[in-house]
Each structure stands twice: as structure tokens, then as C-alpha cells.
Amino acid sequence: MARYLAAKLGSVAFSLLMVLFSAFFLFRLLGGDPVQNLTRGREVSAEQKAELRRELGLDRPLYEQFLRYIKETLSGDLGKSFEYDQPVTSLIAERLWPTLLLTGSAMVLAVTFGLWIGTRAGWRRGSAFDRSQVSVALTLWSAPTFWLGMIVIMVFAATLGLFPTGGMVSHRVEPGAFNAALDVAHHLVLPVLTMTAVIYAQYVLVMRSSILDELGNDYLVTARAKGLRDDIIRRRHAVPNALLPTITLVFLHLGGVVGGAITVETVFSWPGLGYLSYEALRAPDLPLLQGTFLVFSGAVVVANTAADIIYRFLDPRVRAA
Amino acid sequence: MRPYLNLRRSRLAMLATVGALALVVMTPLGGHAQESPSPSAEPQVNLNVGERSLVVAVTQSVDTLNPFRMIRAISFEVARLAYTPLMLFSAKDYSPIPGLAERWEESSDKLTWTYHIRRGATFSDGKPITAKDAAFTYNLMITSADARRGNGGLVLNMASATATDDYTLVIKVKKPSPVMLSLEAPIVPEHIFASQAAKIADYKNDTFPMVGSGPFQVTEFKTDQFLRMKANKSYWGGAPKYDEIVFRYFKNSDAAVLALGKGEVDIVGDMTAAQFNSLTGKSGITQNRAANRRFTSITFNPGAATNTGQTFGDGHPALTDVRVRQAIHQAINKEELVRKALDGYGTVGAGYIPAVFSTLHWVPDPASTVSFDIAKANKILDDAGYKRGPDGLRTMPDGTKPFKFRFLTHSTAASEAVLADHVKGWLKELGIDIEVRNVSSDELTRQLYTAQFDMAISGWGVNPDPDFILGLHICANLPPDTSGDGQDTDTFYCNKDYDAMYTAQQVETDAAKRAAIIKEMQKHLYVNAPIITLYNANALEAYRSDRFTGFVQQPEGSGPILRQQGMWGYLGATPVTSKANEDGDGLRVVLIAGGAVAAVALAAGLVFFMRRRRTADERE
Numbered sequence: 001m002a003r004y005l006a007a008k009l010g011s012v013a014f015s016l017l018m019v020l021f022s023a024f025f026l027f028r029l030l031g032g033d034p035v036q037n038l039t040r041g042r043e044v045s046a047e048q049k050a051e052l053r054r055e056l057g058l059d060r061p062l063y064e065q066f067l068r069y070i071k072e073t074l075s076g077d078l079g080k081s082f083e084y085d086q087p088v089t090s091l092i093a094e095r096l097w098p099t100l101l102l103t104g105s106a107m108v109l110a111v112t113f114g115l116w117i118g119t120r121a122g123w124r125r126g127s128a129f130d131r132s133q134v135s136v137a138l139t140l141w142s143a144p145t146f147w148l149g150m151i152v153i154m155v156f157a158a159t160l161g162l163f164p165t166g167g168m169v170s171h172r173v174e175p176g177a178f179n180a181a182l183d184v185a186h187h188l189v190l191p192v193l194t195m196t197a198v199i200y201a202q203y204v205l206v207m208r209s210s211i212l213d214e215l216g217n218d219y220l221v222t223a224r225a226k227g228l229r230d231d232i233i234r235r236r237h238a239v240p241n242a243l244l245p246t247i248t249l250v251f252l253h254l255g256g257v258v259g260g261a262i263t264v265e266t267v268f269s270w271p272g273l274g275y276l277s278y279e280a281l282r283a284p285d286l287p288l289l290q291g292t293f294l295v296f297s298g299a300v301v302v303a304n305t306a307a308d309i310i311y312r313f314l315d316p317r318v319r320a321a
Numbered sequence: 322m323r324p325y326l327n328l329r330r331s332r333l334a335m336l337a338t339v340g341a342l343a344l345v346v347m348t349p350l351g352g353h354a355q356e357s358p359s360p361s362a363e364p365q366v367n368l369n370v371g372e373r374s375l376v377v378a379v380t381q382s383v384d385t386l387n388p389f390r391m392i393r394a395i396s397f398e399v400a401r402l403a404y405t406p407l408m409l410f411s412a413k414d415y416s417p418i419p420g421l422a423e424r425w426e427e428s429s430d431k432l433t434w435t436y437h438i439r440r441g442a443t444f445s446d447g448k449p450i451t452a453k454d455a456a457f458t459y460n461l462m463i464t465s466a467d468a469r470r471g472n473g474g475l476v477l478n479m480a481s482a483t484a485t486d487d488y489t490l491v492i493k494v495k496k497p498s499p500v501m502l503s504l505e506a507p508i509v510p511e512h513i514f515a516s517q518a519a520k521i522a523d524y525k526n527d528t529f530p531m532v533g534s535g536p537f538q539v540t541e542f543k544t545d546q547f548l549r550m551k552a553n554k555s556y557w558g559g560a561p562k563y564d565e566i567v568f569r570y571f572k573n574s575d576a577a578v579l580a581l582g583k584g585e586v587d588i589v590g591d592m593t594a595a596q597f598n599s600l601t602g603k604s605g606i607t608q609n610r611a612a613n614r615r616f617t618s619i620t621f622n623p624g625a626a627t628n629t630g631q632t633f634g635d636g637h638p639a640l641t642d643v644r645v646r647q648a649i650h651q652a653i654n655k656e657e658l659v660r661k662a663l664d665g666y667g668t669v670g671a672g673y674i675p676a677v678f679s680t681l682h683w684v685p686d687p688a689s690t691v692s693f694d695i696a697k698a699n700k701i702l703d704d705a706g707y708k709r710g711p712d713g714l715r716t717m718p719d720g721t722k723p724f725k726f727r728f729l730t731h732s733t734a735a736s737e738a739v740l741a742d743h744v745k746g747w748l749k750e751l752g753i754d755i756e757v758r759n760v761s762s763d764e765l766t767r768q769l770y771t772a773q774f775d776m777a778i779s780g781w782g783v784n785p786d787p788d789f790i791l792g793l794h795i796c797a798n799l800p801p802d803t804s805g806d807g808q809d810t811d812t813f814y815c816n817k818d819y820d821a822m823y824t825a826q827q828v829e830t831d832a833a834k835r836a837a838i839i840k841e842m843q844k845h846l847y848v849n850a851p852i853i854t855l856y857n858a859n860a861l862e863a864y865r866s867d868r869f870t871g872f873v874q875q876p877e878g879s880g881p882i883l884r885q886q887g888m889w890g891y892l893g894a895t896p897v898t899s900k901a902n903e904d905g906d907g908l909r910v911v912l913i914a915g916g917a918v919a920a921v922a923l924a925a926g927l928v929f930f931m932r933r934r935r936t937a938d939e940r941e
Contacts, residue, residue, distance in 0.1 A: 032763040038392050040762065043781075043789035046798075048473050051466050055522070083392070084544070085385045086525065094544065150575060158579040165580040171376070171547045171567040269572040271545040279382075 005309070012305050019297040023290040024069050032284045034058065034082050056082055069290065078294070079287030083279065088291035091276065096258070098168055099272035102265070103257040105188065106195035111250055113196070114203025119242070121204065122211030123234050134204065141201035149194045149267035156190055163190050166269035191268040195261055199253075206249050210242035217241075244315055248307055255303030258296055373563040373896040375869060377883070378577035378586040379570055382545045387526040388507040389461065389468040394884065395568070397471075401888045402550055402566070403533035404507030405557070407436055407455060407490075412875045412889035414679050415785040416832075417502045421450060421534070422490070427830055431497035436490040436504075442557035444510045446532045450557075452484035457511040459492065467522040472506040474789070497828040499835055503786045505886070508534065536561050536892055545570050562871075562895045581606065581863060588864035588872075590883035594664035597861040605867035611874060611881035612677050613860040616670055617780040619653075619744075619853045621646050625772030625813040626799060633803040634772020637726055639717060644705040646850035649776075650691050651698035652747045659856050661743060662736040666861060670854035672843045674787050677857075677876050680836050681787060683843035691847075695750050702751060715752040724753040726775035729768055732759045737778050740855070770805035772813065779811055779852070785886055788827060791842055794851060795823050814851035860884065871895035 035053050044052075053059050057068070072079060078088035117137070121130040140148070157165045164170065164187050173183045214220065215238070223233045258273065265275040273292060280288035312318050381395040388400045407422040422436035442450045459482035461468045462475070469476065478500065480493040494501065513532050517524040530551065531539040536558065537550035548568040552561040569586055571577035578596045580586045582603060600606050622636030623646070639645045655669040668676065671690065672683035685691075706718040714723040728744065730737040738759060745755040755776075760768070768774050783790050792798055793811035797820070800810065822842045829835040846852055860881040864872065873893030875885040882890035 031767075033766070036766055037763065042392075042394075043474060043784055045474060045477070045789070047477065048469065051469065051473070055466065055470070083384055085387075085390050085392075085522075091544075150573075153576055153579060157576075158583050161583060165576045165583065165585055166571055166573060167546060167569065169543070169546060171549060171569060172374070266572045267576070269545075269570060269576065271543075271570075275545070275572060 004312075008305060008308065012301055015301045016298060019294060019301065020070070020073060023293040023297070024066055026293070027284055027286055027289045028062070030284060034283050034286060037283050038082060073290075073294070078291040081280070081288040082285045083283050083288065084285075088287050091288065092273065092291055092295055095271060095273045095276050098270060099258065099265070099274060101184075101188065102191055102195065102270055102272055103261055105192045106199065106261075106264075107250075107253065107257055109192065109196040110200035111203055114200040115207050115243075115246060117200075118204040118207025118246075119211055119234065119239055122208035122215070122242075123238070125212060125215070130208075134208070137201035137204045140197045141199075143198065145194065145198050145261070145263040146267055148198065149191075149264060152190050152194050153267070163187070166267075168271055191264050191270055194267070195264045198264075202249065203246065206246050207242065210245050211238060214238045214242050244311075247314065248311065251303055251307030251310070254307075255300030256296075258299035372565070374565045374567050375563055375588070375891065375894055376567045376569055376586040378580060378589045379568045380572065380574050380577065380591060382570055383542070383548055383568070385525060386531065386539060386542065387471075387521070387524050388509060389471050389521050390524075391471040398884065398888075399539065399548065399550070399568070400471075400507045401535065402537040402891060403531060403535045403539060404509060405442075405450075405534045406507055407504040408502070410503070410505070410785045410875075410886040412873050412885075412887060413877050415677070415876065415886060416680065417785075421455065421508055422504075425501075427501070431828070431830060432494055434492045434494065434501045436492070438488045438490060439557065440488060442534065443555055444532050444534050445530065445538045445553045445555065446510075447555070448510065448512060449487075450508070450510075450534055451487040452490040453487065454511045455490045455508045456482045456484040457515065458506060458508050461514070461518055461521065462506065465518070465521060468518075470522075475500060475504060475506050497830060499827070499830050499832075500786060500788065502830070502832070503784075510534070536888065537566055540565075545572075558892070561892060563869075566891060578863075581865065584865060584868075586865075587868055588862065588882065590860065590862040590881065592861040592863065594666050594861065597666070597863065598664075600863050605865055606863055607866035609860075609862040609864070609872075609874070609882060610666060611860040611862060612668065612675075612876070612879045613782075613857060613881060614675050614677050614784075614886075615780060615782045615860075616673070616675055616857050617740075617778065617855050618670070618673075619649075619855060620769075620777050620779045620812045621649075621851055622772055622775055622777075623812065623814055623851050626815070627803060628796065628799040628801055631803070634774075636772055637724070637775045638722060639707065639715075639724060640726070640775055642705065643849055644701055645707070646853075647691070647848075648698040648701040648705075648751060649748065649753075650850050650853050651694055651701065652751050653744060653853065653855070654693040654747065655855055656693070658740055658743060662739040663856065663858050666859040667856045668859075670856045671847065672840075673846050673852070673854055674790070674839065674843060675783055675857045677880055678783065678785065678787070679876065680832070681839050683840040683847075685844070685847055689848075695747065698751055707752075709752045713752055714754055726753060726755055727758055727773075728755045729758050729760060729765045729774050729777035731762055731765055731778060733762060734778075736858075740778070767805060769811075770800070771803070787839060791823055791826070791839065794846065795820050812851040814849075816845075816849065819845050819849075866897075868897055869894045870897060 034056065035049050035058065039049060039052070050059075057065060069079070076089070078092070080086065081088050081091055084091055117133050121133050124130055153165055157163045168184060168187050169180075170183050170187075173179050220233060220237055223237045262274040262278050264270065265272045266278065273295070277289065277292040277296070279285070280292060379395050381393055383396045383399060384393045385391055385396060386399065388404060391397055391400060406420045408417045408425075409420040410416070411418045419439070421438055421442065423439045425434060425436045427434055436452075436455070438450070438452045438455060444450055459476060459479065462473060463479050463482065478494050478496060478498050480495055482490065482492045485491055492501070510532050514521075514524075527542060529540050529542070533553070534557070536553055536556040538553050539548060540551045541547075541549040547570060550566045550568075552564050554560045571580070574591070574593075575596065577586065577589050578592060578599065581589045582600065584605075597608060597610070600608055621640045622634065624632060624638070624641040625634040625636055626632045659665060659667045659669055671685050674681045674683065676682045702715060707715040707724070708718070708720075710716050710720070710723055712723070714725065716723050726748075728741055730741045741755070741757040741759070745757060748755050758768075765777060769777050781790055794814040795810075796815035796817070798810045799813065799815055819842060822838050822845070826835050826838040826842070829838060860883075862882055864882070871893045872882040873889040874880040874882055875887055875889055
């Protein structure tokens with residue numbers, strides 16, 4: 001086990017190193033002149049642009065920029081955003097919690113509903129429930145997020161007036177912590193609804209097919225022969241075995257939670273990390289892009305490793321192999 | 322029974338997760354509670370009855386509140402509200418009018434400007450505004466490159482700024498310049514900024530309430546969420562008629578328009594034609610179709626060269642001939658473009674400087690106006706000796722190089738795709754084949770600056786002082802090399818007559834004389850056609866006239882309310898008094914009731930779930 005862990009951590013370290021390197025070069029390969037974009041549409045002379053380029057360190061040779069980046073990143077400094085003119089670390093820290101709140105809530109809901117519906121649908125394969133739920137899930141899965149979000153805003157915010165059209169907080173809230181929390185929750189409903197609707201289908205489908213795999217197995221026949229209720233057989237015998245592939249899926253997505261949902265955050269003006277990286281990409285705001293890329297990739301690497309390790313505990317077969 | 326245990330665990334895990342989520346939702350609650358145990362400890366939150374806020378939907382986020390470091394247009398909008406510059410641009414016609422400086426004069430050698438600062442004006446913290454604050458502001462920009470990120474262009478020609486006494490500011494310039502009549506940099510309080518001068522690049526200016534000299538002061542700012550400005554009751558120009566402005570941030574402009582319809586925001590700008598049309602006839606909403614200071618044009622590659630005369634790029638040689646450019650001008654139906662590309666929301670362009678700048682705008686006389694006439698355009702090309710080949714395309718007189726022009730357009734602007742389609746159709750009738758290259762702004766700039774184009778769409782928002790925009794076509798701004806970096810030219814145009822006029826206007830500080838030169842320059846551009854002004858798109862705005870009226874437009878009566886060169890729109894806004902107080906207690910009730918129902922449902926579900934499980938255990 002110790003050897004396994006050591007090997008695993010070694011590969012994690014290697015992955016993170018690759019991430020560190022590619023964060024620098026990837027966005028420089030993209031092209032685009034940050035200075036040109038930052039000053040677009042404004043009357044800025046070539047002299048001023050050169051000054052700005054100097055200030056941002058873009059006039060230095062590439063290897064020099066790279067060495068500086070490595071040195072700073074390793075000491076925990078992700079540099080200063082070109083666009084926001086403030087440290088990247090503080091920008092990311094500021095956006096982290098709105099993103100976790102949005103994507104975390106949506107994921108919990110999607111996993112809960114997805115697994116529940118998937119189990120039921122698989123268990124009663126071909127039933128009206130199965131067919132209707134799978135087609136609803138697939139329809140929502142294929143709906144463009146932007147479009148779905150707009151429809152949700154038009155119906156629930158603009159027409160029915162039940163929820164705000166966007167943002168995370170109101171500019172005007174009655175004093176008190178409870179009111180503040182209520183206000184955030186109020187803003188959270190529509191984006192979470194949209195995001196859940198879009199992503200829950202994958203859990204439905206994976207869970208459904210895992211259940212189908214289990215259906216014909218001998219142990220279920222045995223359980224039936226014992227005279228157990230159908231309900232009990234499903235919950236205590238079939239589901240635990242069928243859950244294994246789903247857990248992998250959940251953990252794979254867990255890493256992505258940090259990255260947020262660019263589209264949902266944009267449609268609902270949700271001030272999260274996904275949106276931040278999108279803004280950064282447009283400039284391109286290199287330090288901010290590098291920072292968000294490091295955080296996103298780091299989260300995925302860590303989540304995947306965690307999935308691998310946890311899987312060994314959950315499934316004895318993996319350990320034996 | 323391993324599966325059994327696992328199942329229970331997974332259920333427990335699920336419950337735990339739901340619980341954890343609930344905790345996450347409550348987190349800000351706990352945090353806040355600690356910081357502010359009682360509601361009275363939160364002075365920023367204000368729900369006074371009768372408190373009137375003007376909520377402005379914005380789609381751009383404020384980058385910084387430090388006026389020396391701003392880059393984005395929205396930040397400058399905030400700065401104009403928070404600080405008063407030496408001079409303002411009038412709402413009437415953009416002419417310079419007194420700001421902090423009551424009056425000013427120029428020395429006879431035109432190298433020294435004296436500004437007399439108004440007496441009795443104070444910053445929002447009560448300290449008097451003096452010439453020393455102004456001298457500090459300009460000196461910081463003169464001496465520190467870090468302080469030039471925001472308004473650096475204003476000081477490039479300045480040698481020094483000195484306060485000779487509390488109410489006299491003397492600025493020495495290197496050469497005469499009319500820029501001294503548009504000193505719009507925000508004057509900051511020295512007593513706040515002096516201690517930050519050494520590290521001005523890192524200063525965020527986010528101690529609230531912010532100390533400024535304008536009609537509104539920033540009191541709260543959440544990046545990419547909202548920014549709140551409270552009225553400065555001691556503003557020297559007279560207190561605003563309402564209590565606060567809130568800039569609410571929308572990344573999604575469609576949602577902003579819906580929010581206006583719903584009454585969540587009071588004014589929205591920068592709308593598309595479709596968004597604007599969706600508000601027609603809605604009660605309580607007034608639309609403002611405003612004449613704007615933006616123009617859209619086609620620039621040609623008239624033979625790119627560096628400032629040392631080295632030609633480069635691969636522009637089509639035919640476009641070095643003024644007659645070809647004139648023929649193309651003649652073959653463009655600008656009225657049709659306004660109708661099709663802008664849905665009618667714009668005006669046909671002629672003079673380079675938009676009509677909103679009435680003192681500088683030039684209009685060709687009817688006899689010399691280039692109007693849409695394909696036959697005439699064909700005749701120009703025929704007369705110039707460009708014959709059609711067997712495929713119908715014209716060629717150079719020696720029969721080589723068929724007229725195939727690349728036309729660069731911005732992929733981000735839907736209107737440009739429509740525009741390009743029409744231009745392609747018209748030019749086909751001239752025997753010119755257009756290859757439309759719909760590319761990103763980045764790519765367009767790259768191809769433009771490396772001269773790998775024949776025609777391209779260009780557009781600018783013009784400032785009250787047109788020096789920069791006129792300078793886009795002078796020889797001095799040709800690039801130093803062929804790298805595509807460090808250049809200011811928009812057209813690679815270089816003409817000594819035009820250059821002479823440019824130099825003359827640059828040192829002419831008499832407004833009327835300068836305007837005459839500038840009009841002559843526009844005529845030159847119109848006739849020689851290195852650039853064709855196609856149209857001036859309207860700024861499309863709408864506001865809740867059931868809540869606010871009295872918005873002042875710039876220019877008065879026809880211009881926009883938002884994104885002015887000034888803050889007249891906000892300053893003039895007057896709340897409609899009859900309307901009952903602000904937004905929805907009803908909404909709150911719905912929300913709380915909804916929350917309660919959800920909580921009860923959740924509790925009932927849990928009870929049911931537990932019971933069911935228990936009986937199941939028994940039955941088993």
C-alpha cells in the first residue's frame with residue numbers, strides 16, 4: 001500500500017510539474033497581444049503601449065519571463081492580473097467560494113437526482129418511467145446551456161418575477177446575516193436549476209446502465225429466492241454494486257467543480273472562477289490565465305488521484321489486481 | 322453482508338452531503354454574524370424610506386478605482402462621477418467649460434498655461450481643493466510611468482506643473498498644444514494619494530467612502546457584482562437630486578434588458594437593435610436612440626511602407642491608385658448599409674469626425690458628395706485603364722493581377738458580416754472579387770499591422786479632442802519596422818499636404834481656426850479616400866421613465882445618457898416622486914414562504930424515509 005501511494009504521489013507530482021510548464025506555454029501559443037486588447041478602442045499612442053508592455057514585463061525575452069514565472073509560482077506568487085491590476089491569488093480566492101457554492105450545489109443535486117432516477121429507470125427497464133425519464137434527461141443534456149439559461153431567466157425572473165435576473169447578491173439587503181444568506185440563496189436558485197438540469201443526465205445514464213449490468217446476476221436471483229422485497233433487493237444488493245462506476249464519474253467531475261461552469265456563470269452573471277477565466281482569455285490576461293489554469297488542473301489531478309485511492313478501498317478487486 | 326453496510330454508508334454519506342451543502346449555504350451567515358453582531362453595526366446597508374437609487378446595468382467590470390491605473394471605459398465613468406477634472410466637456414456641444422479651473426489663459430509664446438482654481442470647492446471629506454492637488458496629480462503623471470496607465474496621453478507634452486499659490490496652477494508645455502484645453506484627468510486629493518505616490522501601481526484606492534470631488538462618491542464595491550456611489554451633498558456644482566447610483570454588473574446583456582423590463586434596473590445602454598426593439602411600447606420605459614461619437618469605416622492598404630520608406634506586406638497594387646479607392650467609395654450604398662447592417666439605427670457617414678462634434682464635423686457640399694452610382698464607378702475604372710478579363714474581373718493595365726481583394730471584418734460584430742455581404746455584391750458589379758475574412762479582433766489587428774490585407778473594417782470612438790484620430794493617417798506614425806509592433810497608423814497613409822495640416826492644427830490653440838483646419842483635413846481624407854467613413858451607429862439606451870426623468874444628453878437633445886465625456890446624464894437625473902417606495906417586500910414574502918415549504922417538504926421526506934427504512938428492516 002505504501003508503495004502504491006508513493007508511486008501515485010510521484011505521478012501526481014509529475015503531472016503538476018507538467019501543468020506548471022504547460023500553463024506558461026499554452027497561453028502564449030494562443031497568440032493575441034494583451035496590450036493591444038487592453039487598450040482597444042482607446043486613444044493610446046505607440047509610446048504609451050510600449051510603456052505598458054514594459055510594465056507588464058512583456059518586453060522581456062521569453063526565457064526570462066518563463067524563469068520569473070517559475071520562480072514566482074513556486075514561491076506562491078501567481079503575479080498580477082493585467083486587466084484587474086491586482087494579485088491573481090486574491091482574485092482567485094475571491095471567486096472560489098461563489099463557484100464552489102454554485103457548482104457544488106448543482107453537483108449534489110445532479111448526483112442525488114441522477115442516481116435516484118437512474119436506479120429506478122434501470123430497475124424497471126422499458127417502463128413508462130424509464131422511457132420518459134431518460135428522454136427528459138437526454139433532452140435537457142442536449143439543450144444548449146446558454147439557451148436554457150435564458151429561457152429560465154425569461155420565465156422565472158422576467159415573467160413570473162420570482163427570482164433575480166442575475167448576480168449573486170442584491171445591492172440592497174436588509175441588515176442581518178440571515179437576510180444576506182437568504183439573498184444569496186435567492187440568487188442561487190436559477191443558476192443551480194439550470195446547471196443541474198444540464199448535467200444530471202450523465203448520472204442517470206451511467207447509473208441506469210450499471211444497474212442493467214447487475215440485473216441478470218446470480219446474487220440477485222438468490223436474494224429473490226430468499227423472498228426479499230423487490231425494493232430491498234434493489235437498494236441493498238443491486239445498487240451498492242452498481243455504484244462503483246458512478247463513484248469514479250463523481251470524482252472525475254469533482255475536480256471540474258472548481259473550474260465552475262463558464263456558460264452558466266456568464267448567463268447568470270455569477271461572479272465565479274469560470275467566468276474569471278473566460279474574461280482572462282479574451283485579453284489574454286496571461287498571469288490570470290496561468291493562475292486559473294494551475295488551479296483548475298491542480299484540482300482535477302488531485303480529485304482523480306483521490307478517486308483512484310478511494311476506489312481501492314471501495315472495491316477489493318482493484319486491490320487484489 | 323458487505324453490500325448492506327455499504328448501502329447504509331452511502332445513504333448516510335448522501336445525507337451528510339446534503340447537510341454539508343446546507344452548511345455551505347449558511348457560511349456567509351456565520352461569517353457576517355461574527356463581524357456584525359447587530360444590524361446597527363452595518364452602516365453601509367441603508368433601507369431608509371424615500372432613499373432613491375438609480376440602478377445602472379453595466380456589462381463591463383471596473384478594473385480599478387485608482388484613476389491613475391484605469392483602463393476600462395466603465396472605470397473612467399466612475400472616475401468622472403467621483404472626481405472633477407480641471408475642465409469639463411459641455412453637455413451642449415463638448416466644448417471645454419470650467420471644472421475645477423474657473424478660467425485659464427495661455428502665454429503669448431503658447432508654452433505656459435495658467436489655470437485659476439475655483440475657490441470654496443471642497444473634497445467630500447471637507448478639505449478644500451487647491452491648486453496643490455492639481456499640481457500633485459499632474460506631476461505624478463509626469464514623473465511616474467506607473468501613474469500614466471490611465472490618462473498618460475495628456476502629459477506627454479508637459480514639462481512641469483506647479484502651484485504658484487493655492488488657487489493658481491501653472492503648466493509648462495514642450496510645444497504649443499490644444500490638448501491643454503481638454504485636461505480631463507481626475508484631480509485627486511493630495512492628502513490621500515501623497516502617501517501612495519511611491520507605490521501608485523499597487524494602490525487600489527478602496528477605502529470607503531472614497532474621498533473625491535465629484536457629485537458621487539464610491540461607498541461599496543464588489544468586483545464584477547456591483548458598485549455603489551453615494552451622492553456628495555457638498556458637491557461644488559450642486560447636490561444631486563437622489564441618494565445613490567448603483568452600477569449593477571451583468572455579463573449577459575439580454576438579462577440586463579429583461580431586468581429593465583422587470584424594474585430591477587433603471588437604465589441600460591449599449592443595446593443591440595433587437596434588444597432595443599423588444600422594449601418598444603413598454604409602459605414606464607423610454608427609449609433613447611442617441612447620436613454617438615463612434616464611426617465605422619473601410620480602410621485600404623494604399624501601399625504599406627515603414628517610416629524609412631521600405632515597402633512591405635502584400636496589398637494589391639491597384640489600391641495605391643486613388644481612382645480605384647474613389648470608385649469603390651462610389652459603389653457603396655451607405656444608406657442601404659445603415660438600413661441592413663444597423664437595422665436603421667445609425668446615420669450615413671461622410672466627414673471623418675462624427676456629427677455629434679458639431680464644431681468640427683465636416684459635410685461635403687452636394688456637388689462633391691460621393692453618392693452611390695455603380696455606372697459612374699465603372700467609368701472611373703474604365704477611364705483609369707483597368708480592363709475586365711475574360712472572367713469579368715478587372716486586372717492591372719498590363720493584364721496581370723486580377724482584382725481580388727481581401728476584406729477583413731471582425732467576427733465579433735454581426736453587423737459587419739451583413740456589411741461585408743453587401744459590399745461584396747456591389748463590388749462584383751465593378752469587376753472586383755472580394756474575399757471576406759471574418760476574423761477575431763486580434764487577428765484583424767495582426768493582418769492590418771503587417772499589411773497583409775487590401776481592405777479592412779475599422780472603427781473608433783472619437784474624443785472631443787480629435788488629435789489622436791487625425792494622427793492615424795500621418796507619415797510620422799508609419800511603423801519603424803515591418804514587425805507589426807509599435808505603430809499608430811490605421812491606413813499606412815502618408816501625404817505631405819495632410820501632414821502639414823495636421824502639424825498646423827496641433828499647435829493652433831484658437832478653437833475656430835483649428836476647426837477650420839480640421840475640416841480641411843476631413844475633406845482631404847474624403848477626396849483621397851485612404852479611408853471611407855461608412856456610418857455612425859446610434860447608441861441605443863432605455864430607462865425607467867416611471868422612476869427617473871431629466872437625464873441630460875450629450876450633445877443636448879440628441880446624444881447618449883451613459884458613456885458620455887462627462888457625467889451630465891447622471892447629474893441631471895430626477896426621481897419621479899409619485900412612485901411608491903422601492904422594490905419588493907412581496908418578493909421577500911414569496912421567497913420566505915417558498916423556503917418554508919421546501920424545508921417542511923424536506924423534513925417530511927426525511928421522516929418518511931427513516932420510517933420506511935425501519936419497517937423494511939423489520940420486515941426483512
